[in-house]
Amino acid sequence: MKRIVVIDVHKECADHTYFAGYENEHLATKLSFDVPIGFIGDGYTYEIAFENSEGMFFANASSAPVEFLLPQGLMKKGVLVCQLTILVGKQAVYKTSKIPLKIFASLKPSKEVSDKYQGLIDDAIARFNASQIAIKNLPQISEAGFWQLYNLEAGRYEETTVYARGDKGDKGDRGNMGEAGRGISGINIDTLGRLRVTYSDGTTANVGTISIRYMGEYQGTAAYGRLCVVTYNGSSYITKIADDNTEINGIPPTDIDNWRLLAEKGDDYVLSDADRMYITDQCVLNAKPPLEEYVDTLVGNINSVLESRLGGA
Incomplete structure (x- = not known):
């Protein structure tokens, strides 16, 4: 909303009068100045300056009837000082004194x-x-x-x-089958990153992209590449090589910079008296070899099964 200031000619004198009040619906403030009759015309420029707590504001007009449209922000509750200046070109030929006005923030409509x-x-x-x-x-x-x-x-x-209440409606048709290669969440599995395994030392390795290779008992003269698994002193180790074109030679699996423990050797077995008696009885009844030879053969068979499974992973 804008406030309007109107300059009127009342009488031929240098004195001025003013009032601030309400008029019509939006003309919330009207200021009237008494100026000499000779100072109203096309040859004059009229400048009115307002000063409040936020600084100065100038409004200019150049023809009669002279009206100034002022921002609503000037009309905050408090005291507003105004001064009218009449100019010919850039030279001031008439200026009123500074007039203090009391402004009320609310509007009084018609x-x-x-x-x-x-x-x-x-x-x-x-x-x-x-x-x-x-x-x-x-x-x-x-x-x-x-x-x-x-x-x-x-x-x-x-x-x-x-x-x-109406009858229960018919069951709807079965929905269409989902797009191949998409899970329930709608994410295409082909766009997912490779799965990763994080080891206890904080390092990670990709899985699902290449199978490990079981190379049997560690041989100091053999060359081992990426993802090679060997057995060493009863435990299983896997190489820590990241490049398919790199191989290591003569470095035992106990070297933590090039090998990672895959499966640690378990505790030695201890036969209970009942197991020992059972195996002894079986050996005697079935003409089997002595106990120690029988157990060694049994352990060898177990190791063979483990090696075949690791080698086929």
Whole structure:
């Protein structure tokens, strides 16, 4: 909203009068200055300066009737000082004294505007009340599945069979099969990064892209490449080589810079007396070799199975 300042000619004298009040709907402030009659015309430029707590503001106009449109921000509650200057070109030929004005922040609209806004408020309230009455008369569903209507005279809902609950609808068609290669989340598995395994020392390795190779018992003269697994002193180790074109030679698996422990050797087995008696009895009954030879053969068979499974991984 803009405030309008109007300069009028009242009498031929150098004195000035002013007032700040309300007029019409939006002309919330009107300032009138008494200036000599000879200073109103096309040859003059009129400049009015306002000063408030935030600094100076200048407004210029150059023709009669002279009106200044001022920002609403100037009209904050408090004291506003104004001064009118009349110029010919850039030379001031008339200037009023600095006039303090008391500004009130609120606007006082005309009676017609007040009546219009009050009518809108009354209409909004009436519409709200009507909607509340209508809501009360909306049907609700009873436990038996029938609609109930609100009886205003009785002040309660009463059941009616005018609108009964319908039958349950038919089951919908089965949805289309999902796109191949996509999981429930809709993410294409082909776009996912490779799975990774994190070891206890914080290092990681990709899995699912190449199979490990079991090379049997470690040989000091053999060359081992990436993802080679060997058995050494009863434990299994895997190479820590990241490049397919690199090999290591003559470096035992105990070297932690080039090998990583895959499966540590377990504790030595101890036969219970019952197991020892059972195996001894079996050897005697079936003409088997002595106990020690039988156990060694059994352990060898177990190692062969483990090596075949690791080699085929």
